[in-house]
Amino acid sequence: MWGEEPPLHPTSATLVVHEGDRTIHRSVMTAEVMAHLRPASECVYVDATGGAGGHAEAILQASGPDGRLLCLDRDPDAVARLTSRLRSFAGRLTARSGNFAELAEFAARAGISSVHGILFDLGFSSDQVDAPERGFSFQSDGPLDMRYDRSGGPTAADIIARTPQTELADILFEFGGERRSRRIAREIADRRRRQAFATTADLAGFVAGILGHRGRTHPATRTFQALRVYVNQELNSLSAGLGAALGLLAPGGRLVVISFHSLEDRIVKNFIRDHAREGRLEILTAKPLRPGADEVATNPRSRSARLRAAAVVA
Numbered sequence: 671m672w673g674e675e676p677p678l679h680p681t682s683a684t685l686v687v688h689e690g691d692r693t694i695h696r697s698v699m700t701a702e703v704m705a706h707l708r709p710a711s712e713c714v715y716v717d718a719t720g721g722a723g724g725h726a727e728a729i730l731q732a733s734g735p736d737g738r739l740l741c742l743d744r745d746p747d748a749v750a751r752l753t754s755r756l757r758s759f760a761g762r763l764t765a766r767s768g769n770f771a772e773l774a775e776f777a778a779r780a781g782i783s784s785v786h787g788i789l790f791d792l793g794f795s796s797d798q799v800d801a802p803e804r805g806f807s808f809q810s811d812g813p814l815d816m817r818y819d820r821s822g823g824p825t826a827a828d829i830i831a832r833t834p835q836t837e838l839a840d841i842l843f844e845f846g847g848e849r850r851s852r853r854i855a856r857e858i859a860d861r862r863r864r865q866a867f868a869t870t871a872d873l874a875g876f877v878a879g880i881l882g883h884r885g886r887t888h889p890a891t892r893t894f895q896a897l898r899v900y901v902n903q904e905l906n907s908l909s910a911g912l913g914a915a916l917g918l919l920a921p922g923g924r925l926v927v928i929s930f931h932s933l934e935d936r937i938v939k940n941f942i943r944d945h946a947r948e949g950r951l952e953i954l955t956a957k958p959l960r961p962g963a964d965e966v967a968t969n970p971r972s973r974s975a976r977l978r979a980a981a982v983v984a
């Protein structure tokens with residue numbers, strides 16, 4: 671088993687614990703999320719990245735009896751699972767499958783014009799990374815897919831097959847921080863002329879063969895991150911989602927974002943800083959909060975999490 675390298679490796683925000691036949695999802699930094707969102711009854715919240723529904727459940731519990739939650743996830747499977755998990759809150763929960771870049775439209779369709787708090791818990795979930803058929807993991811073999819929403823758009827295999835070599839190198843460098851991007855892209859371009867890449871194990875092994883095994887992170891970590899971010903256009907979605915969130919938040923409303931790699935965190939930090947300079951946001955976390963040692967010990971996947979929070983100036 672390969673270790674994960676903070677700060678670049680994307681981690682999932684939930685720890686999956688199996689107890690008998692029960693699967694328990696532990697969301698990352700839930701106490702810190704709740705302390706900054708401060709859910710209350712008769713208020714409206716958005717969980718922009720529902721995932722396994724752990725944070726959503728905590729928000730619904732804390733905002734009882736009358737708090738309302740709009741929950742989005744780009745992955746329809748996640749929405750189906752969290753809808754089932756949270757069925758006891760059905761009257762207060764609206765769960766929709768969609769990109770948080772379109773948050774304004776989803777809110778309007780749900781009859782919501784203003785909210786008191788919005789949470790983004792970025793990246794992929796344990797359910798996604800632990801399912802080989804989703805193609806997110808270099809630790810198990812599956813198709814090179816990596817799409818959160820499998821209903822359309824190019825897969826990682828498509829990107830690897832079709833992207834010109836120099837552009838592929840740029841993707842690996844820009845979205846994965848891969849310093850040896852040109853070499854990897856050149857070797858991929860050479861190999862794909864003979865044989866297409868179709869599986870995660872094939873790509874992971876190929877990149878490992880080029881870079882060699884050094885350190886405790888898998889050599890394909892950065893390549894996989896870059897492809898996932900590019901396939902899902904994650905950074906564009908994040909910028910659009912943050913803008914939409916600011917448009918929806920009521921005065922005093924709170925924005926909480928957990929990111930898992932430096933590219934995301936930079937976008938969040940700059941967004942909050944720029945709007946604080948304009949007097950629209952108050953920064954609630956001068957430095958990003960990190961999970962405590964206890965949380966990292968019980969959920970190693972939480973260790974690259976960084977939480978930033980801000981409030982709309984009243």
Ligand SMILES: C[S@@+](CC[C@H](N)C(=O)[O-])C[C@H]1O[C@@H](n2cnc3c(N)ncnc32)[C@H](O)[C@@H]1O
Pocket residue numbers: 682683684695696697698718719720721722723724725726742743744745748768769770771791792793794795796818907908
């Ligand atoms: C880290 S998980 C969230 C875990 C969740 N907070 C919990 O407590 O279980 C991130 C989720 O965000 C979703 N996601 C990623 N990008 C998205 C986007 N642009 N719009 C909506 N959901 C997205 C992924 O499908 C994944 O389920």
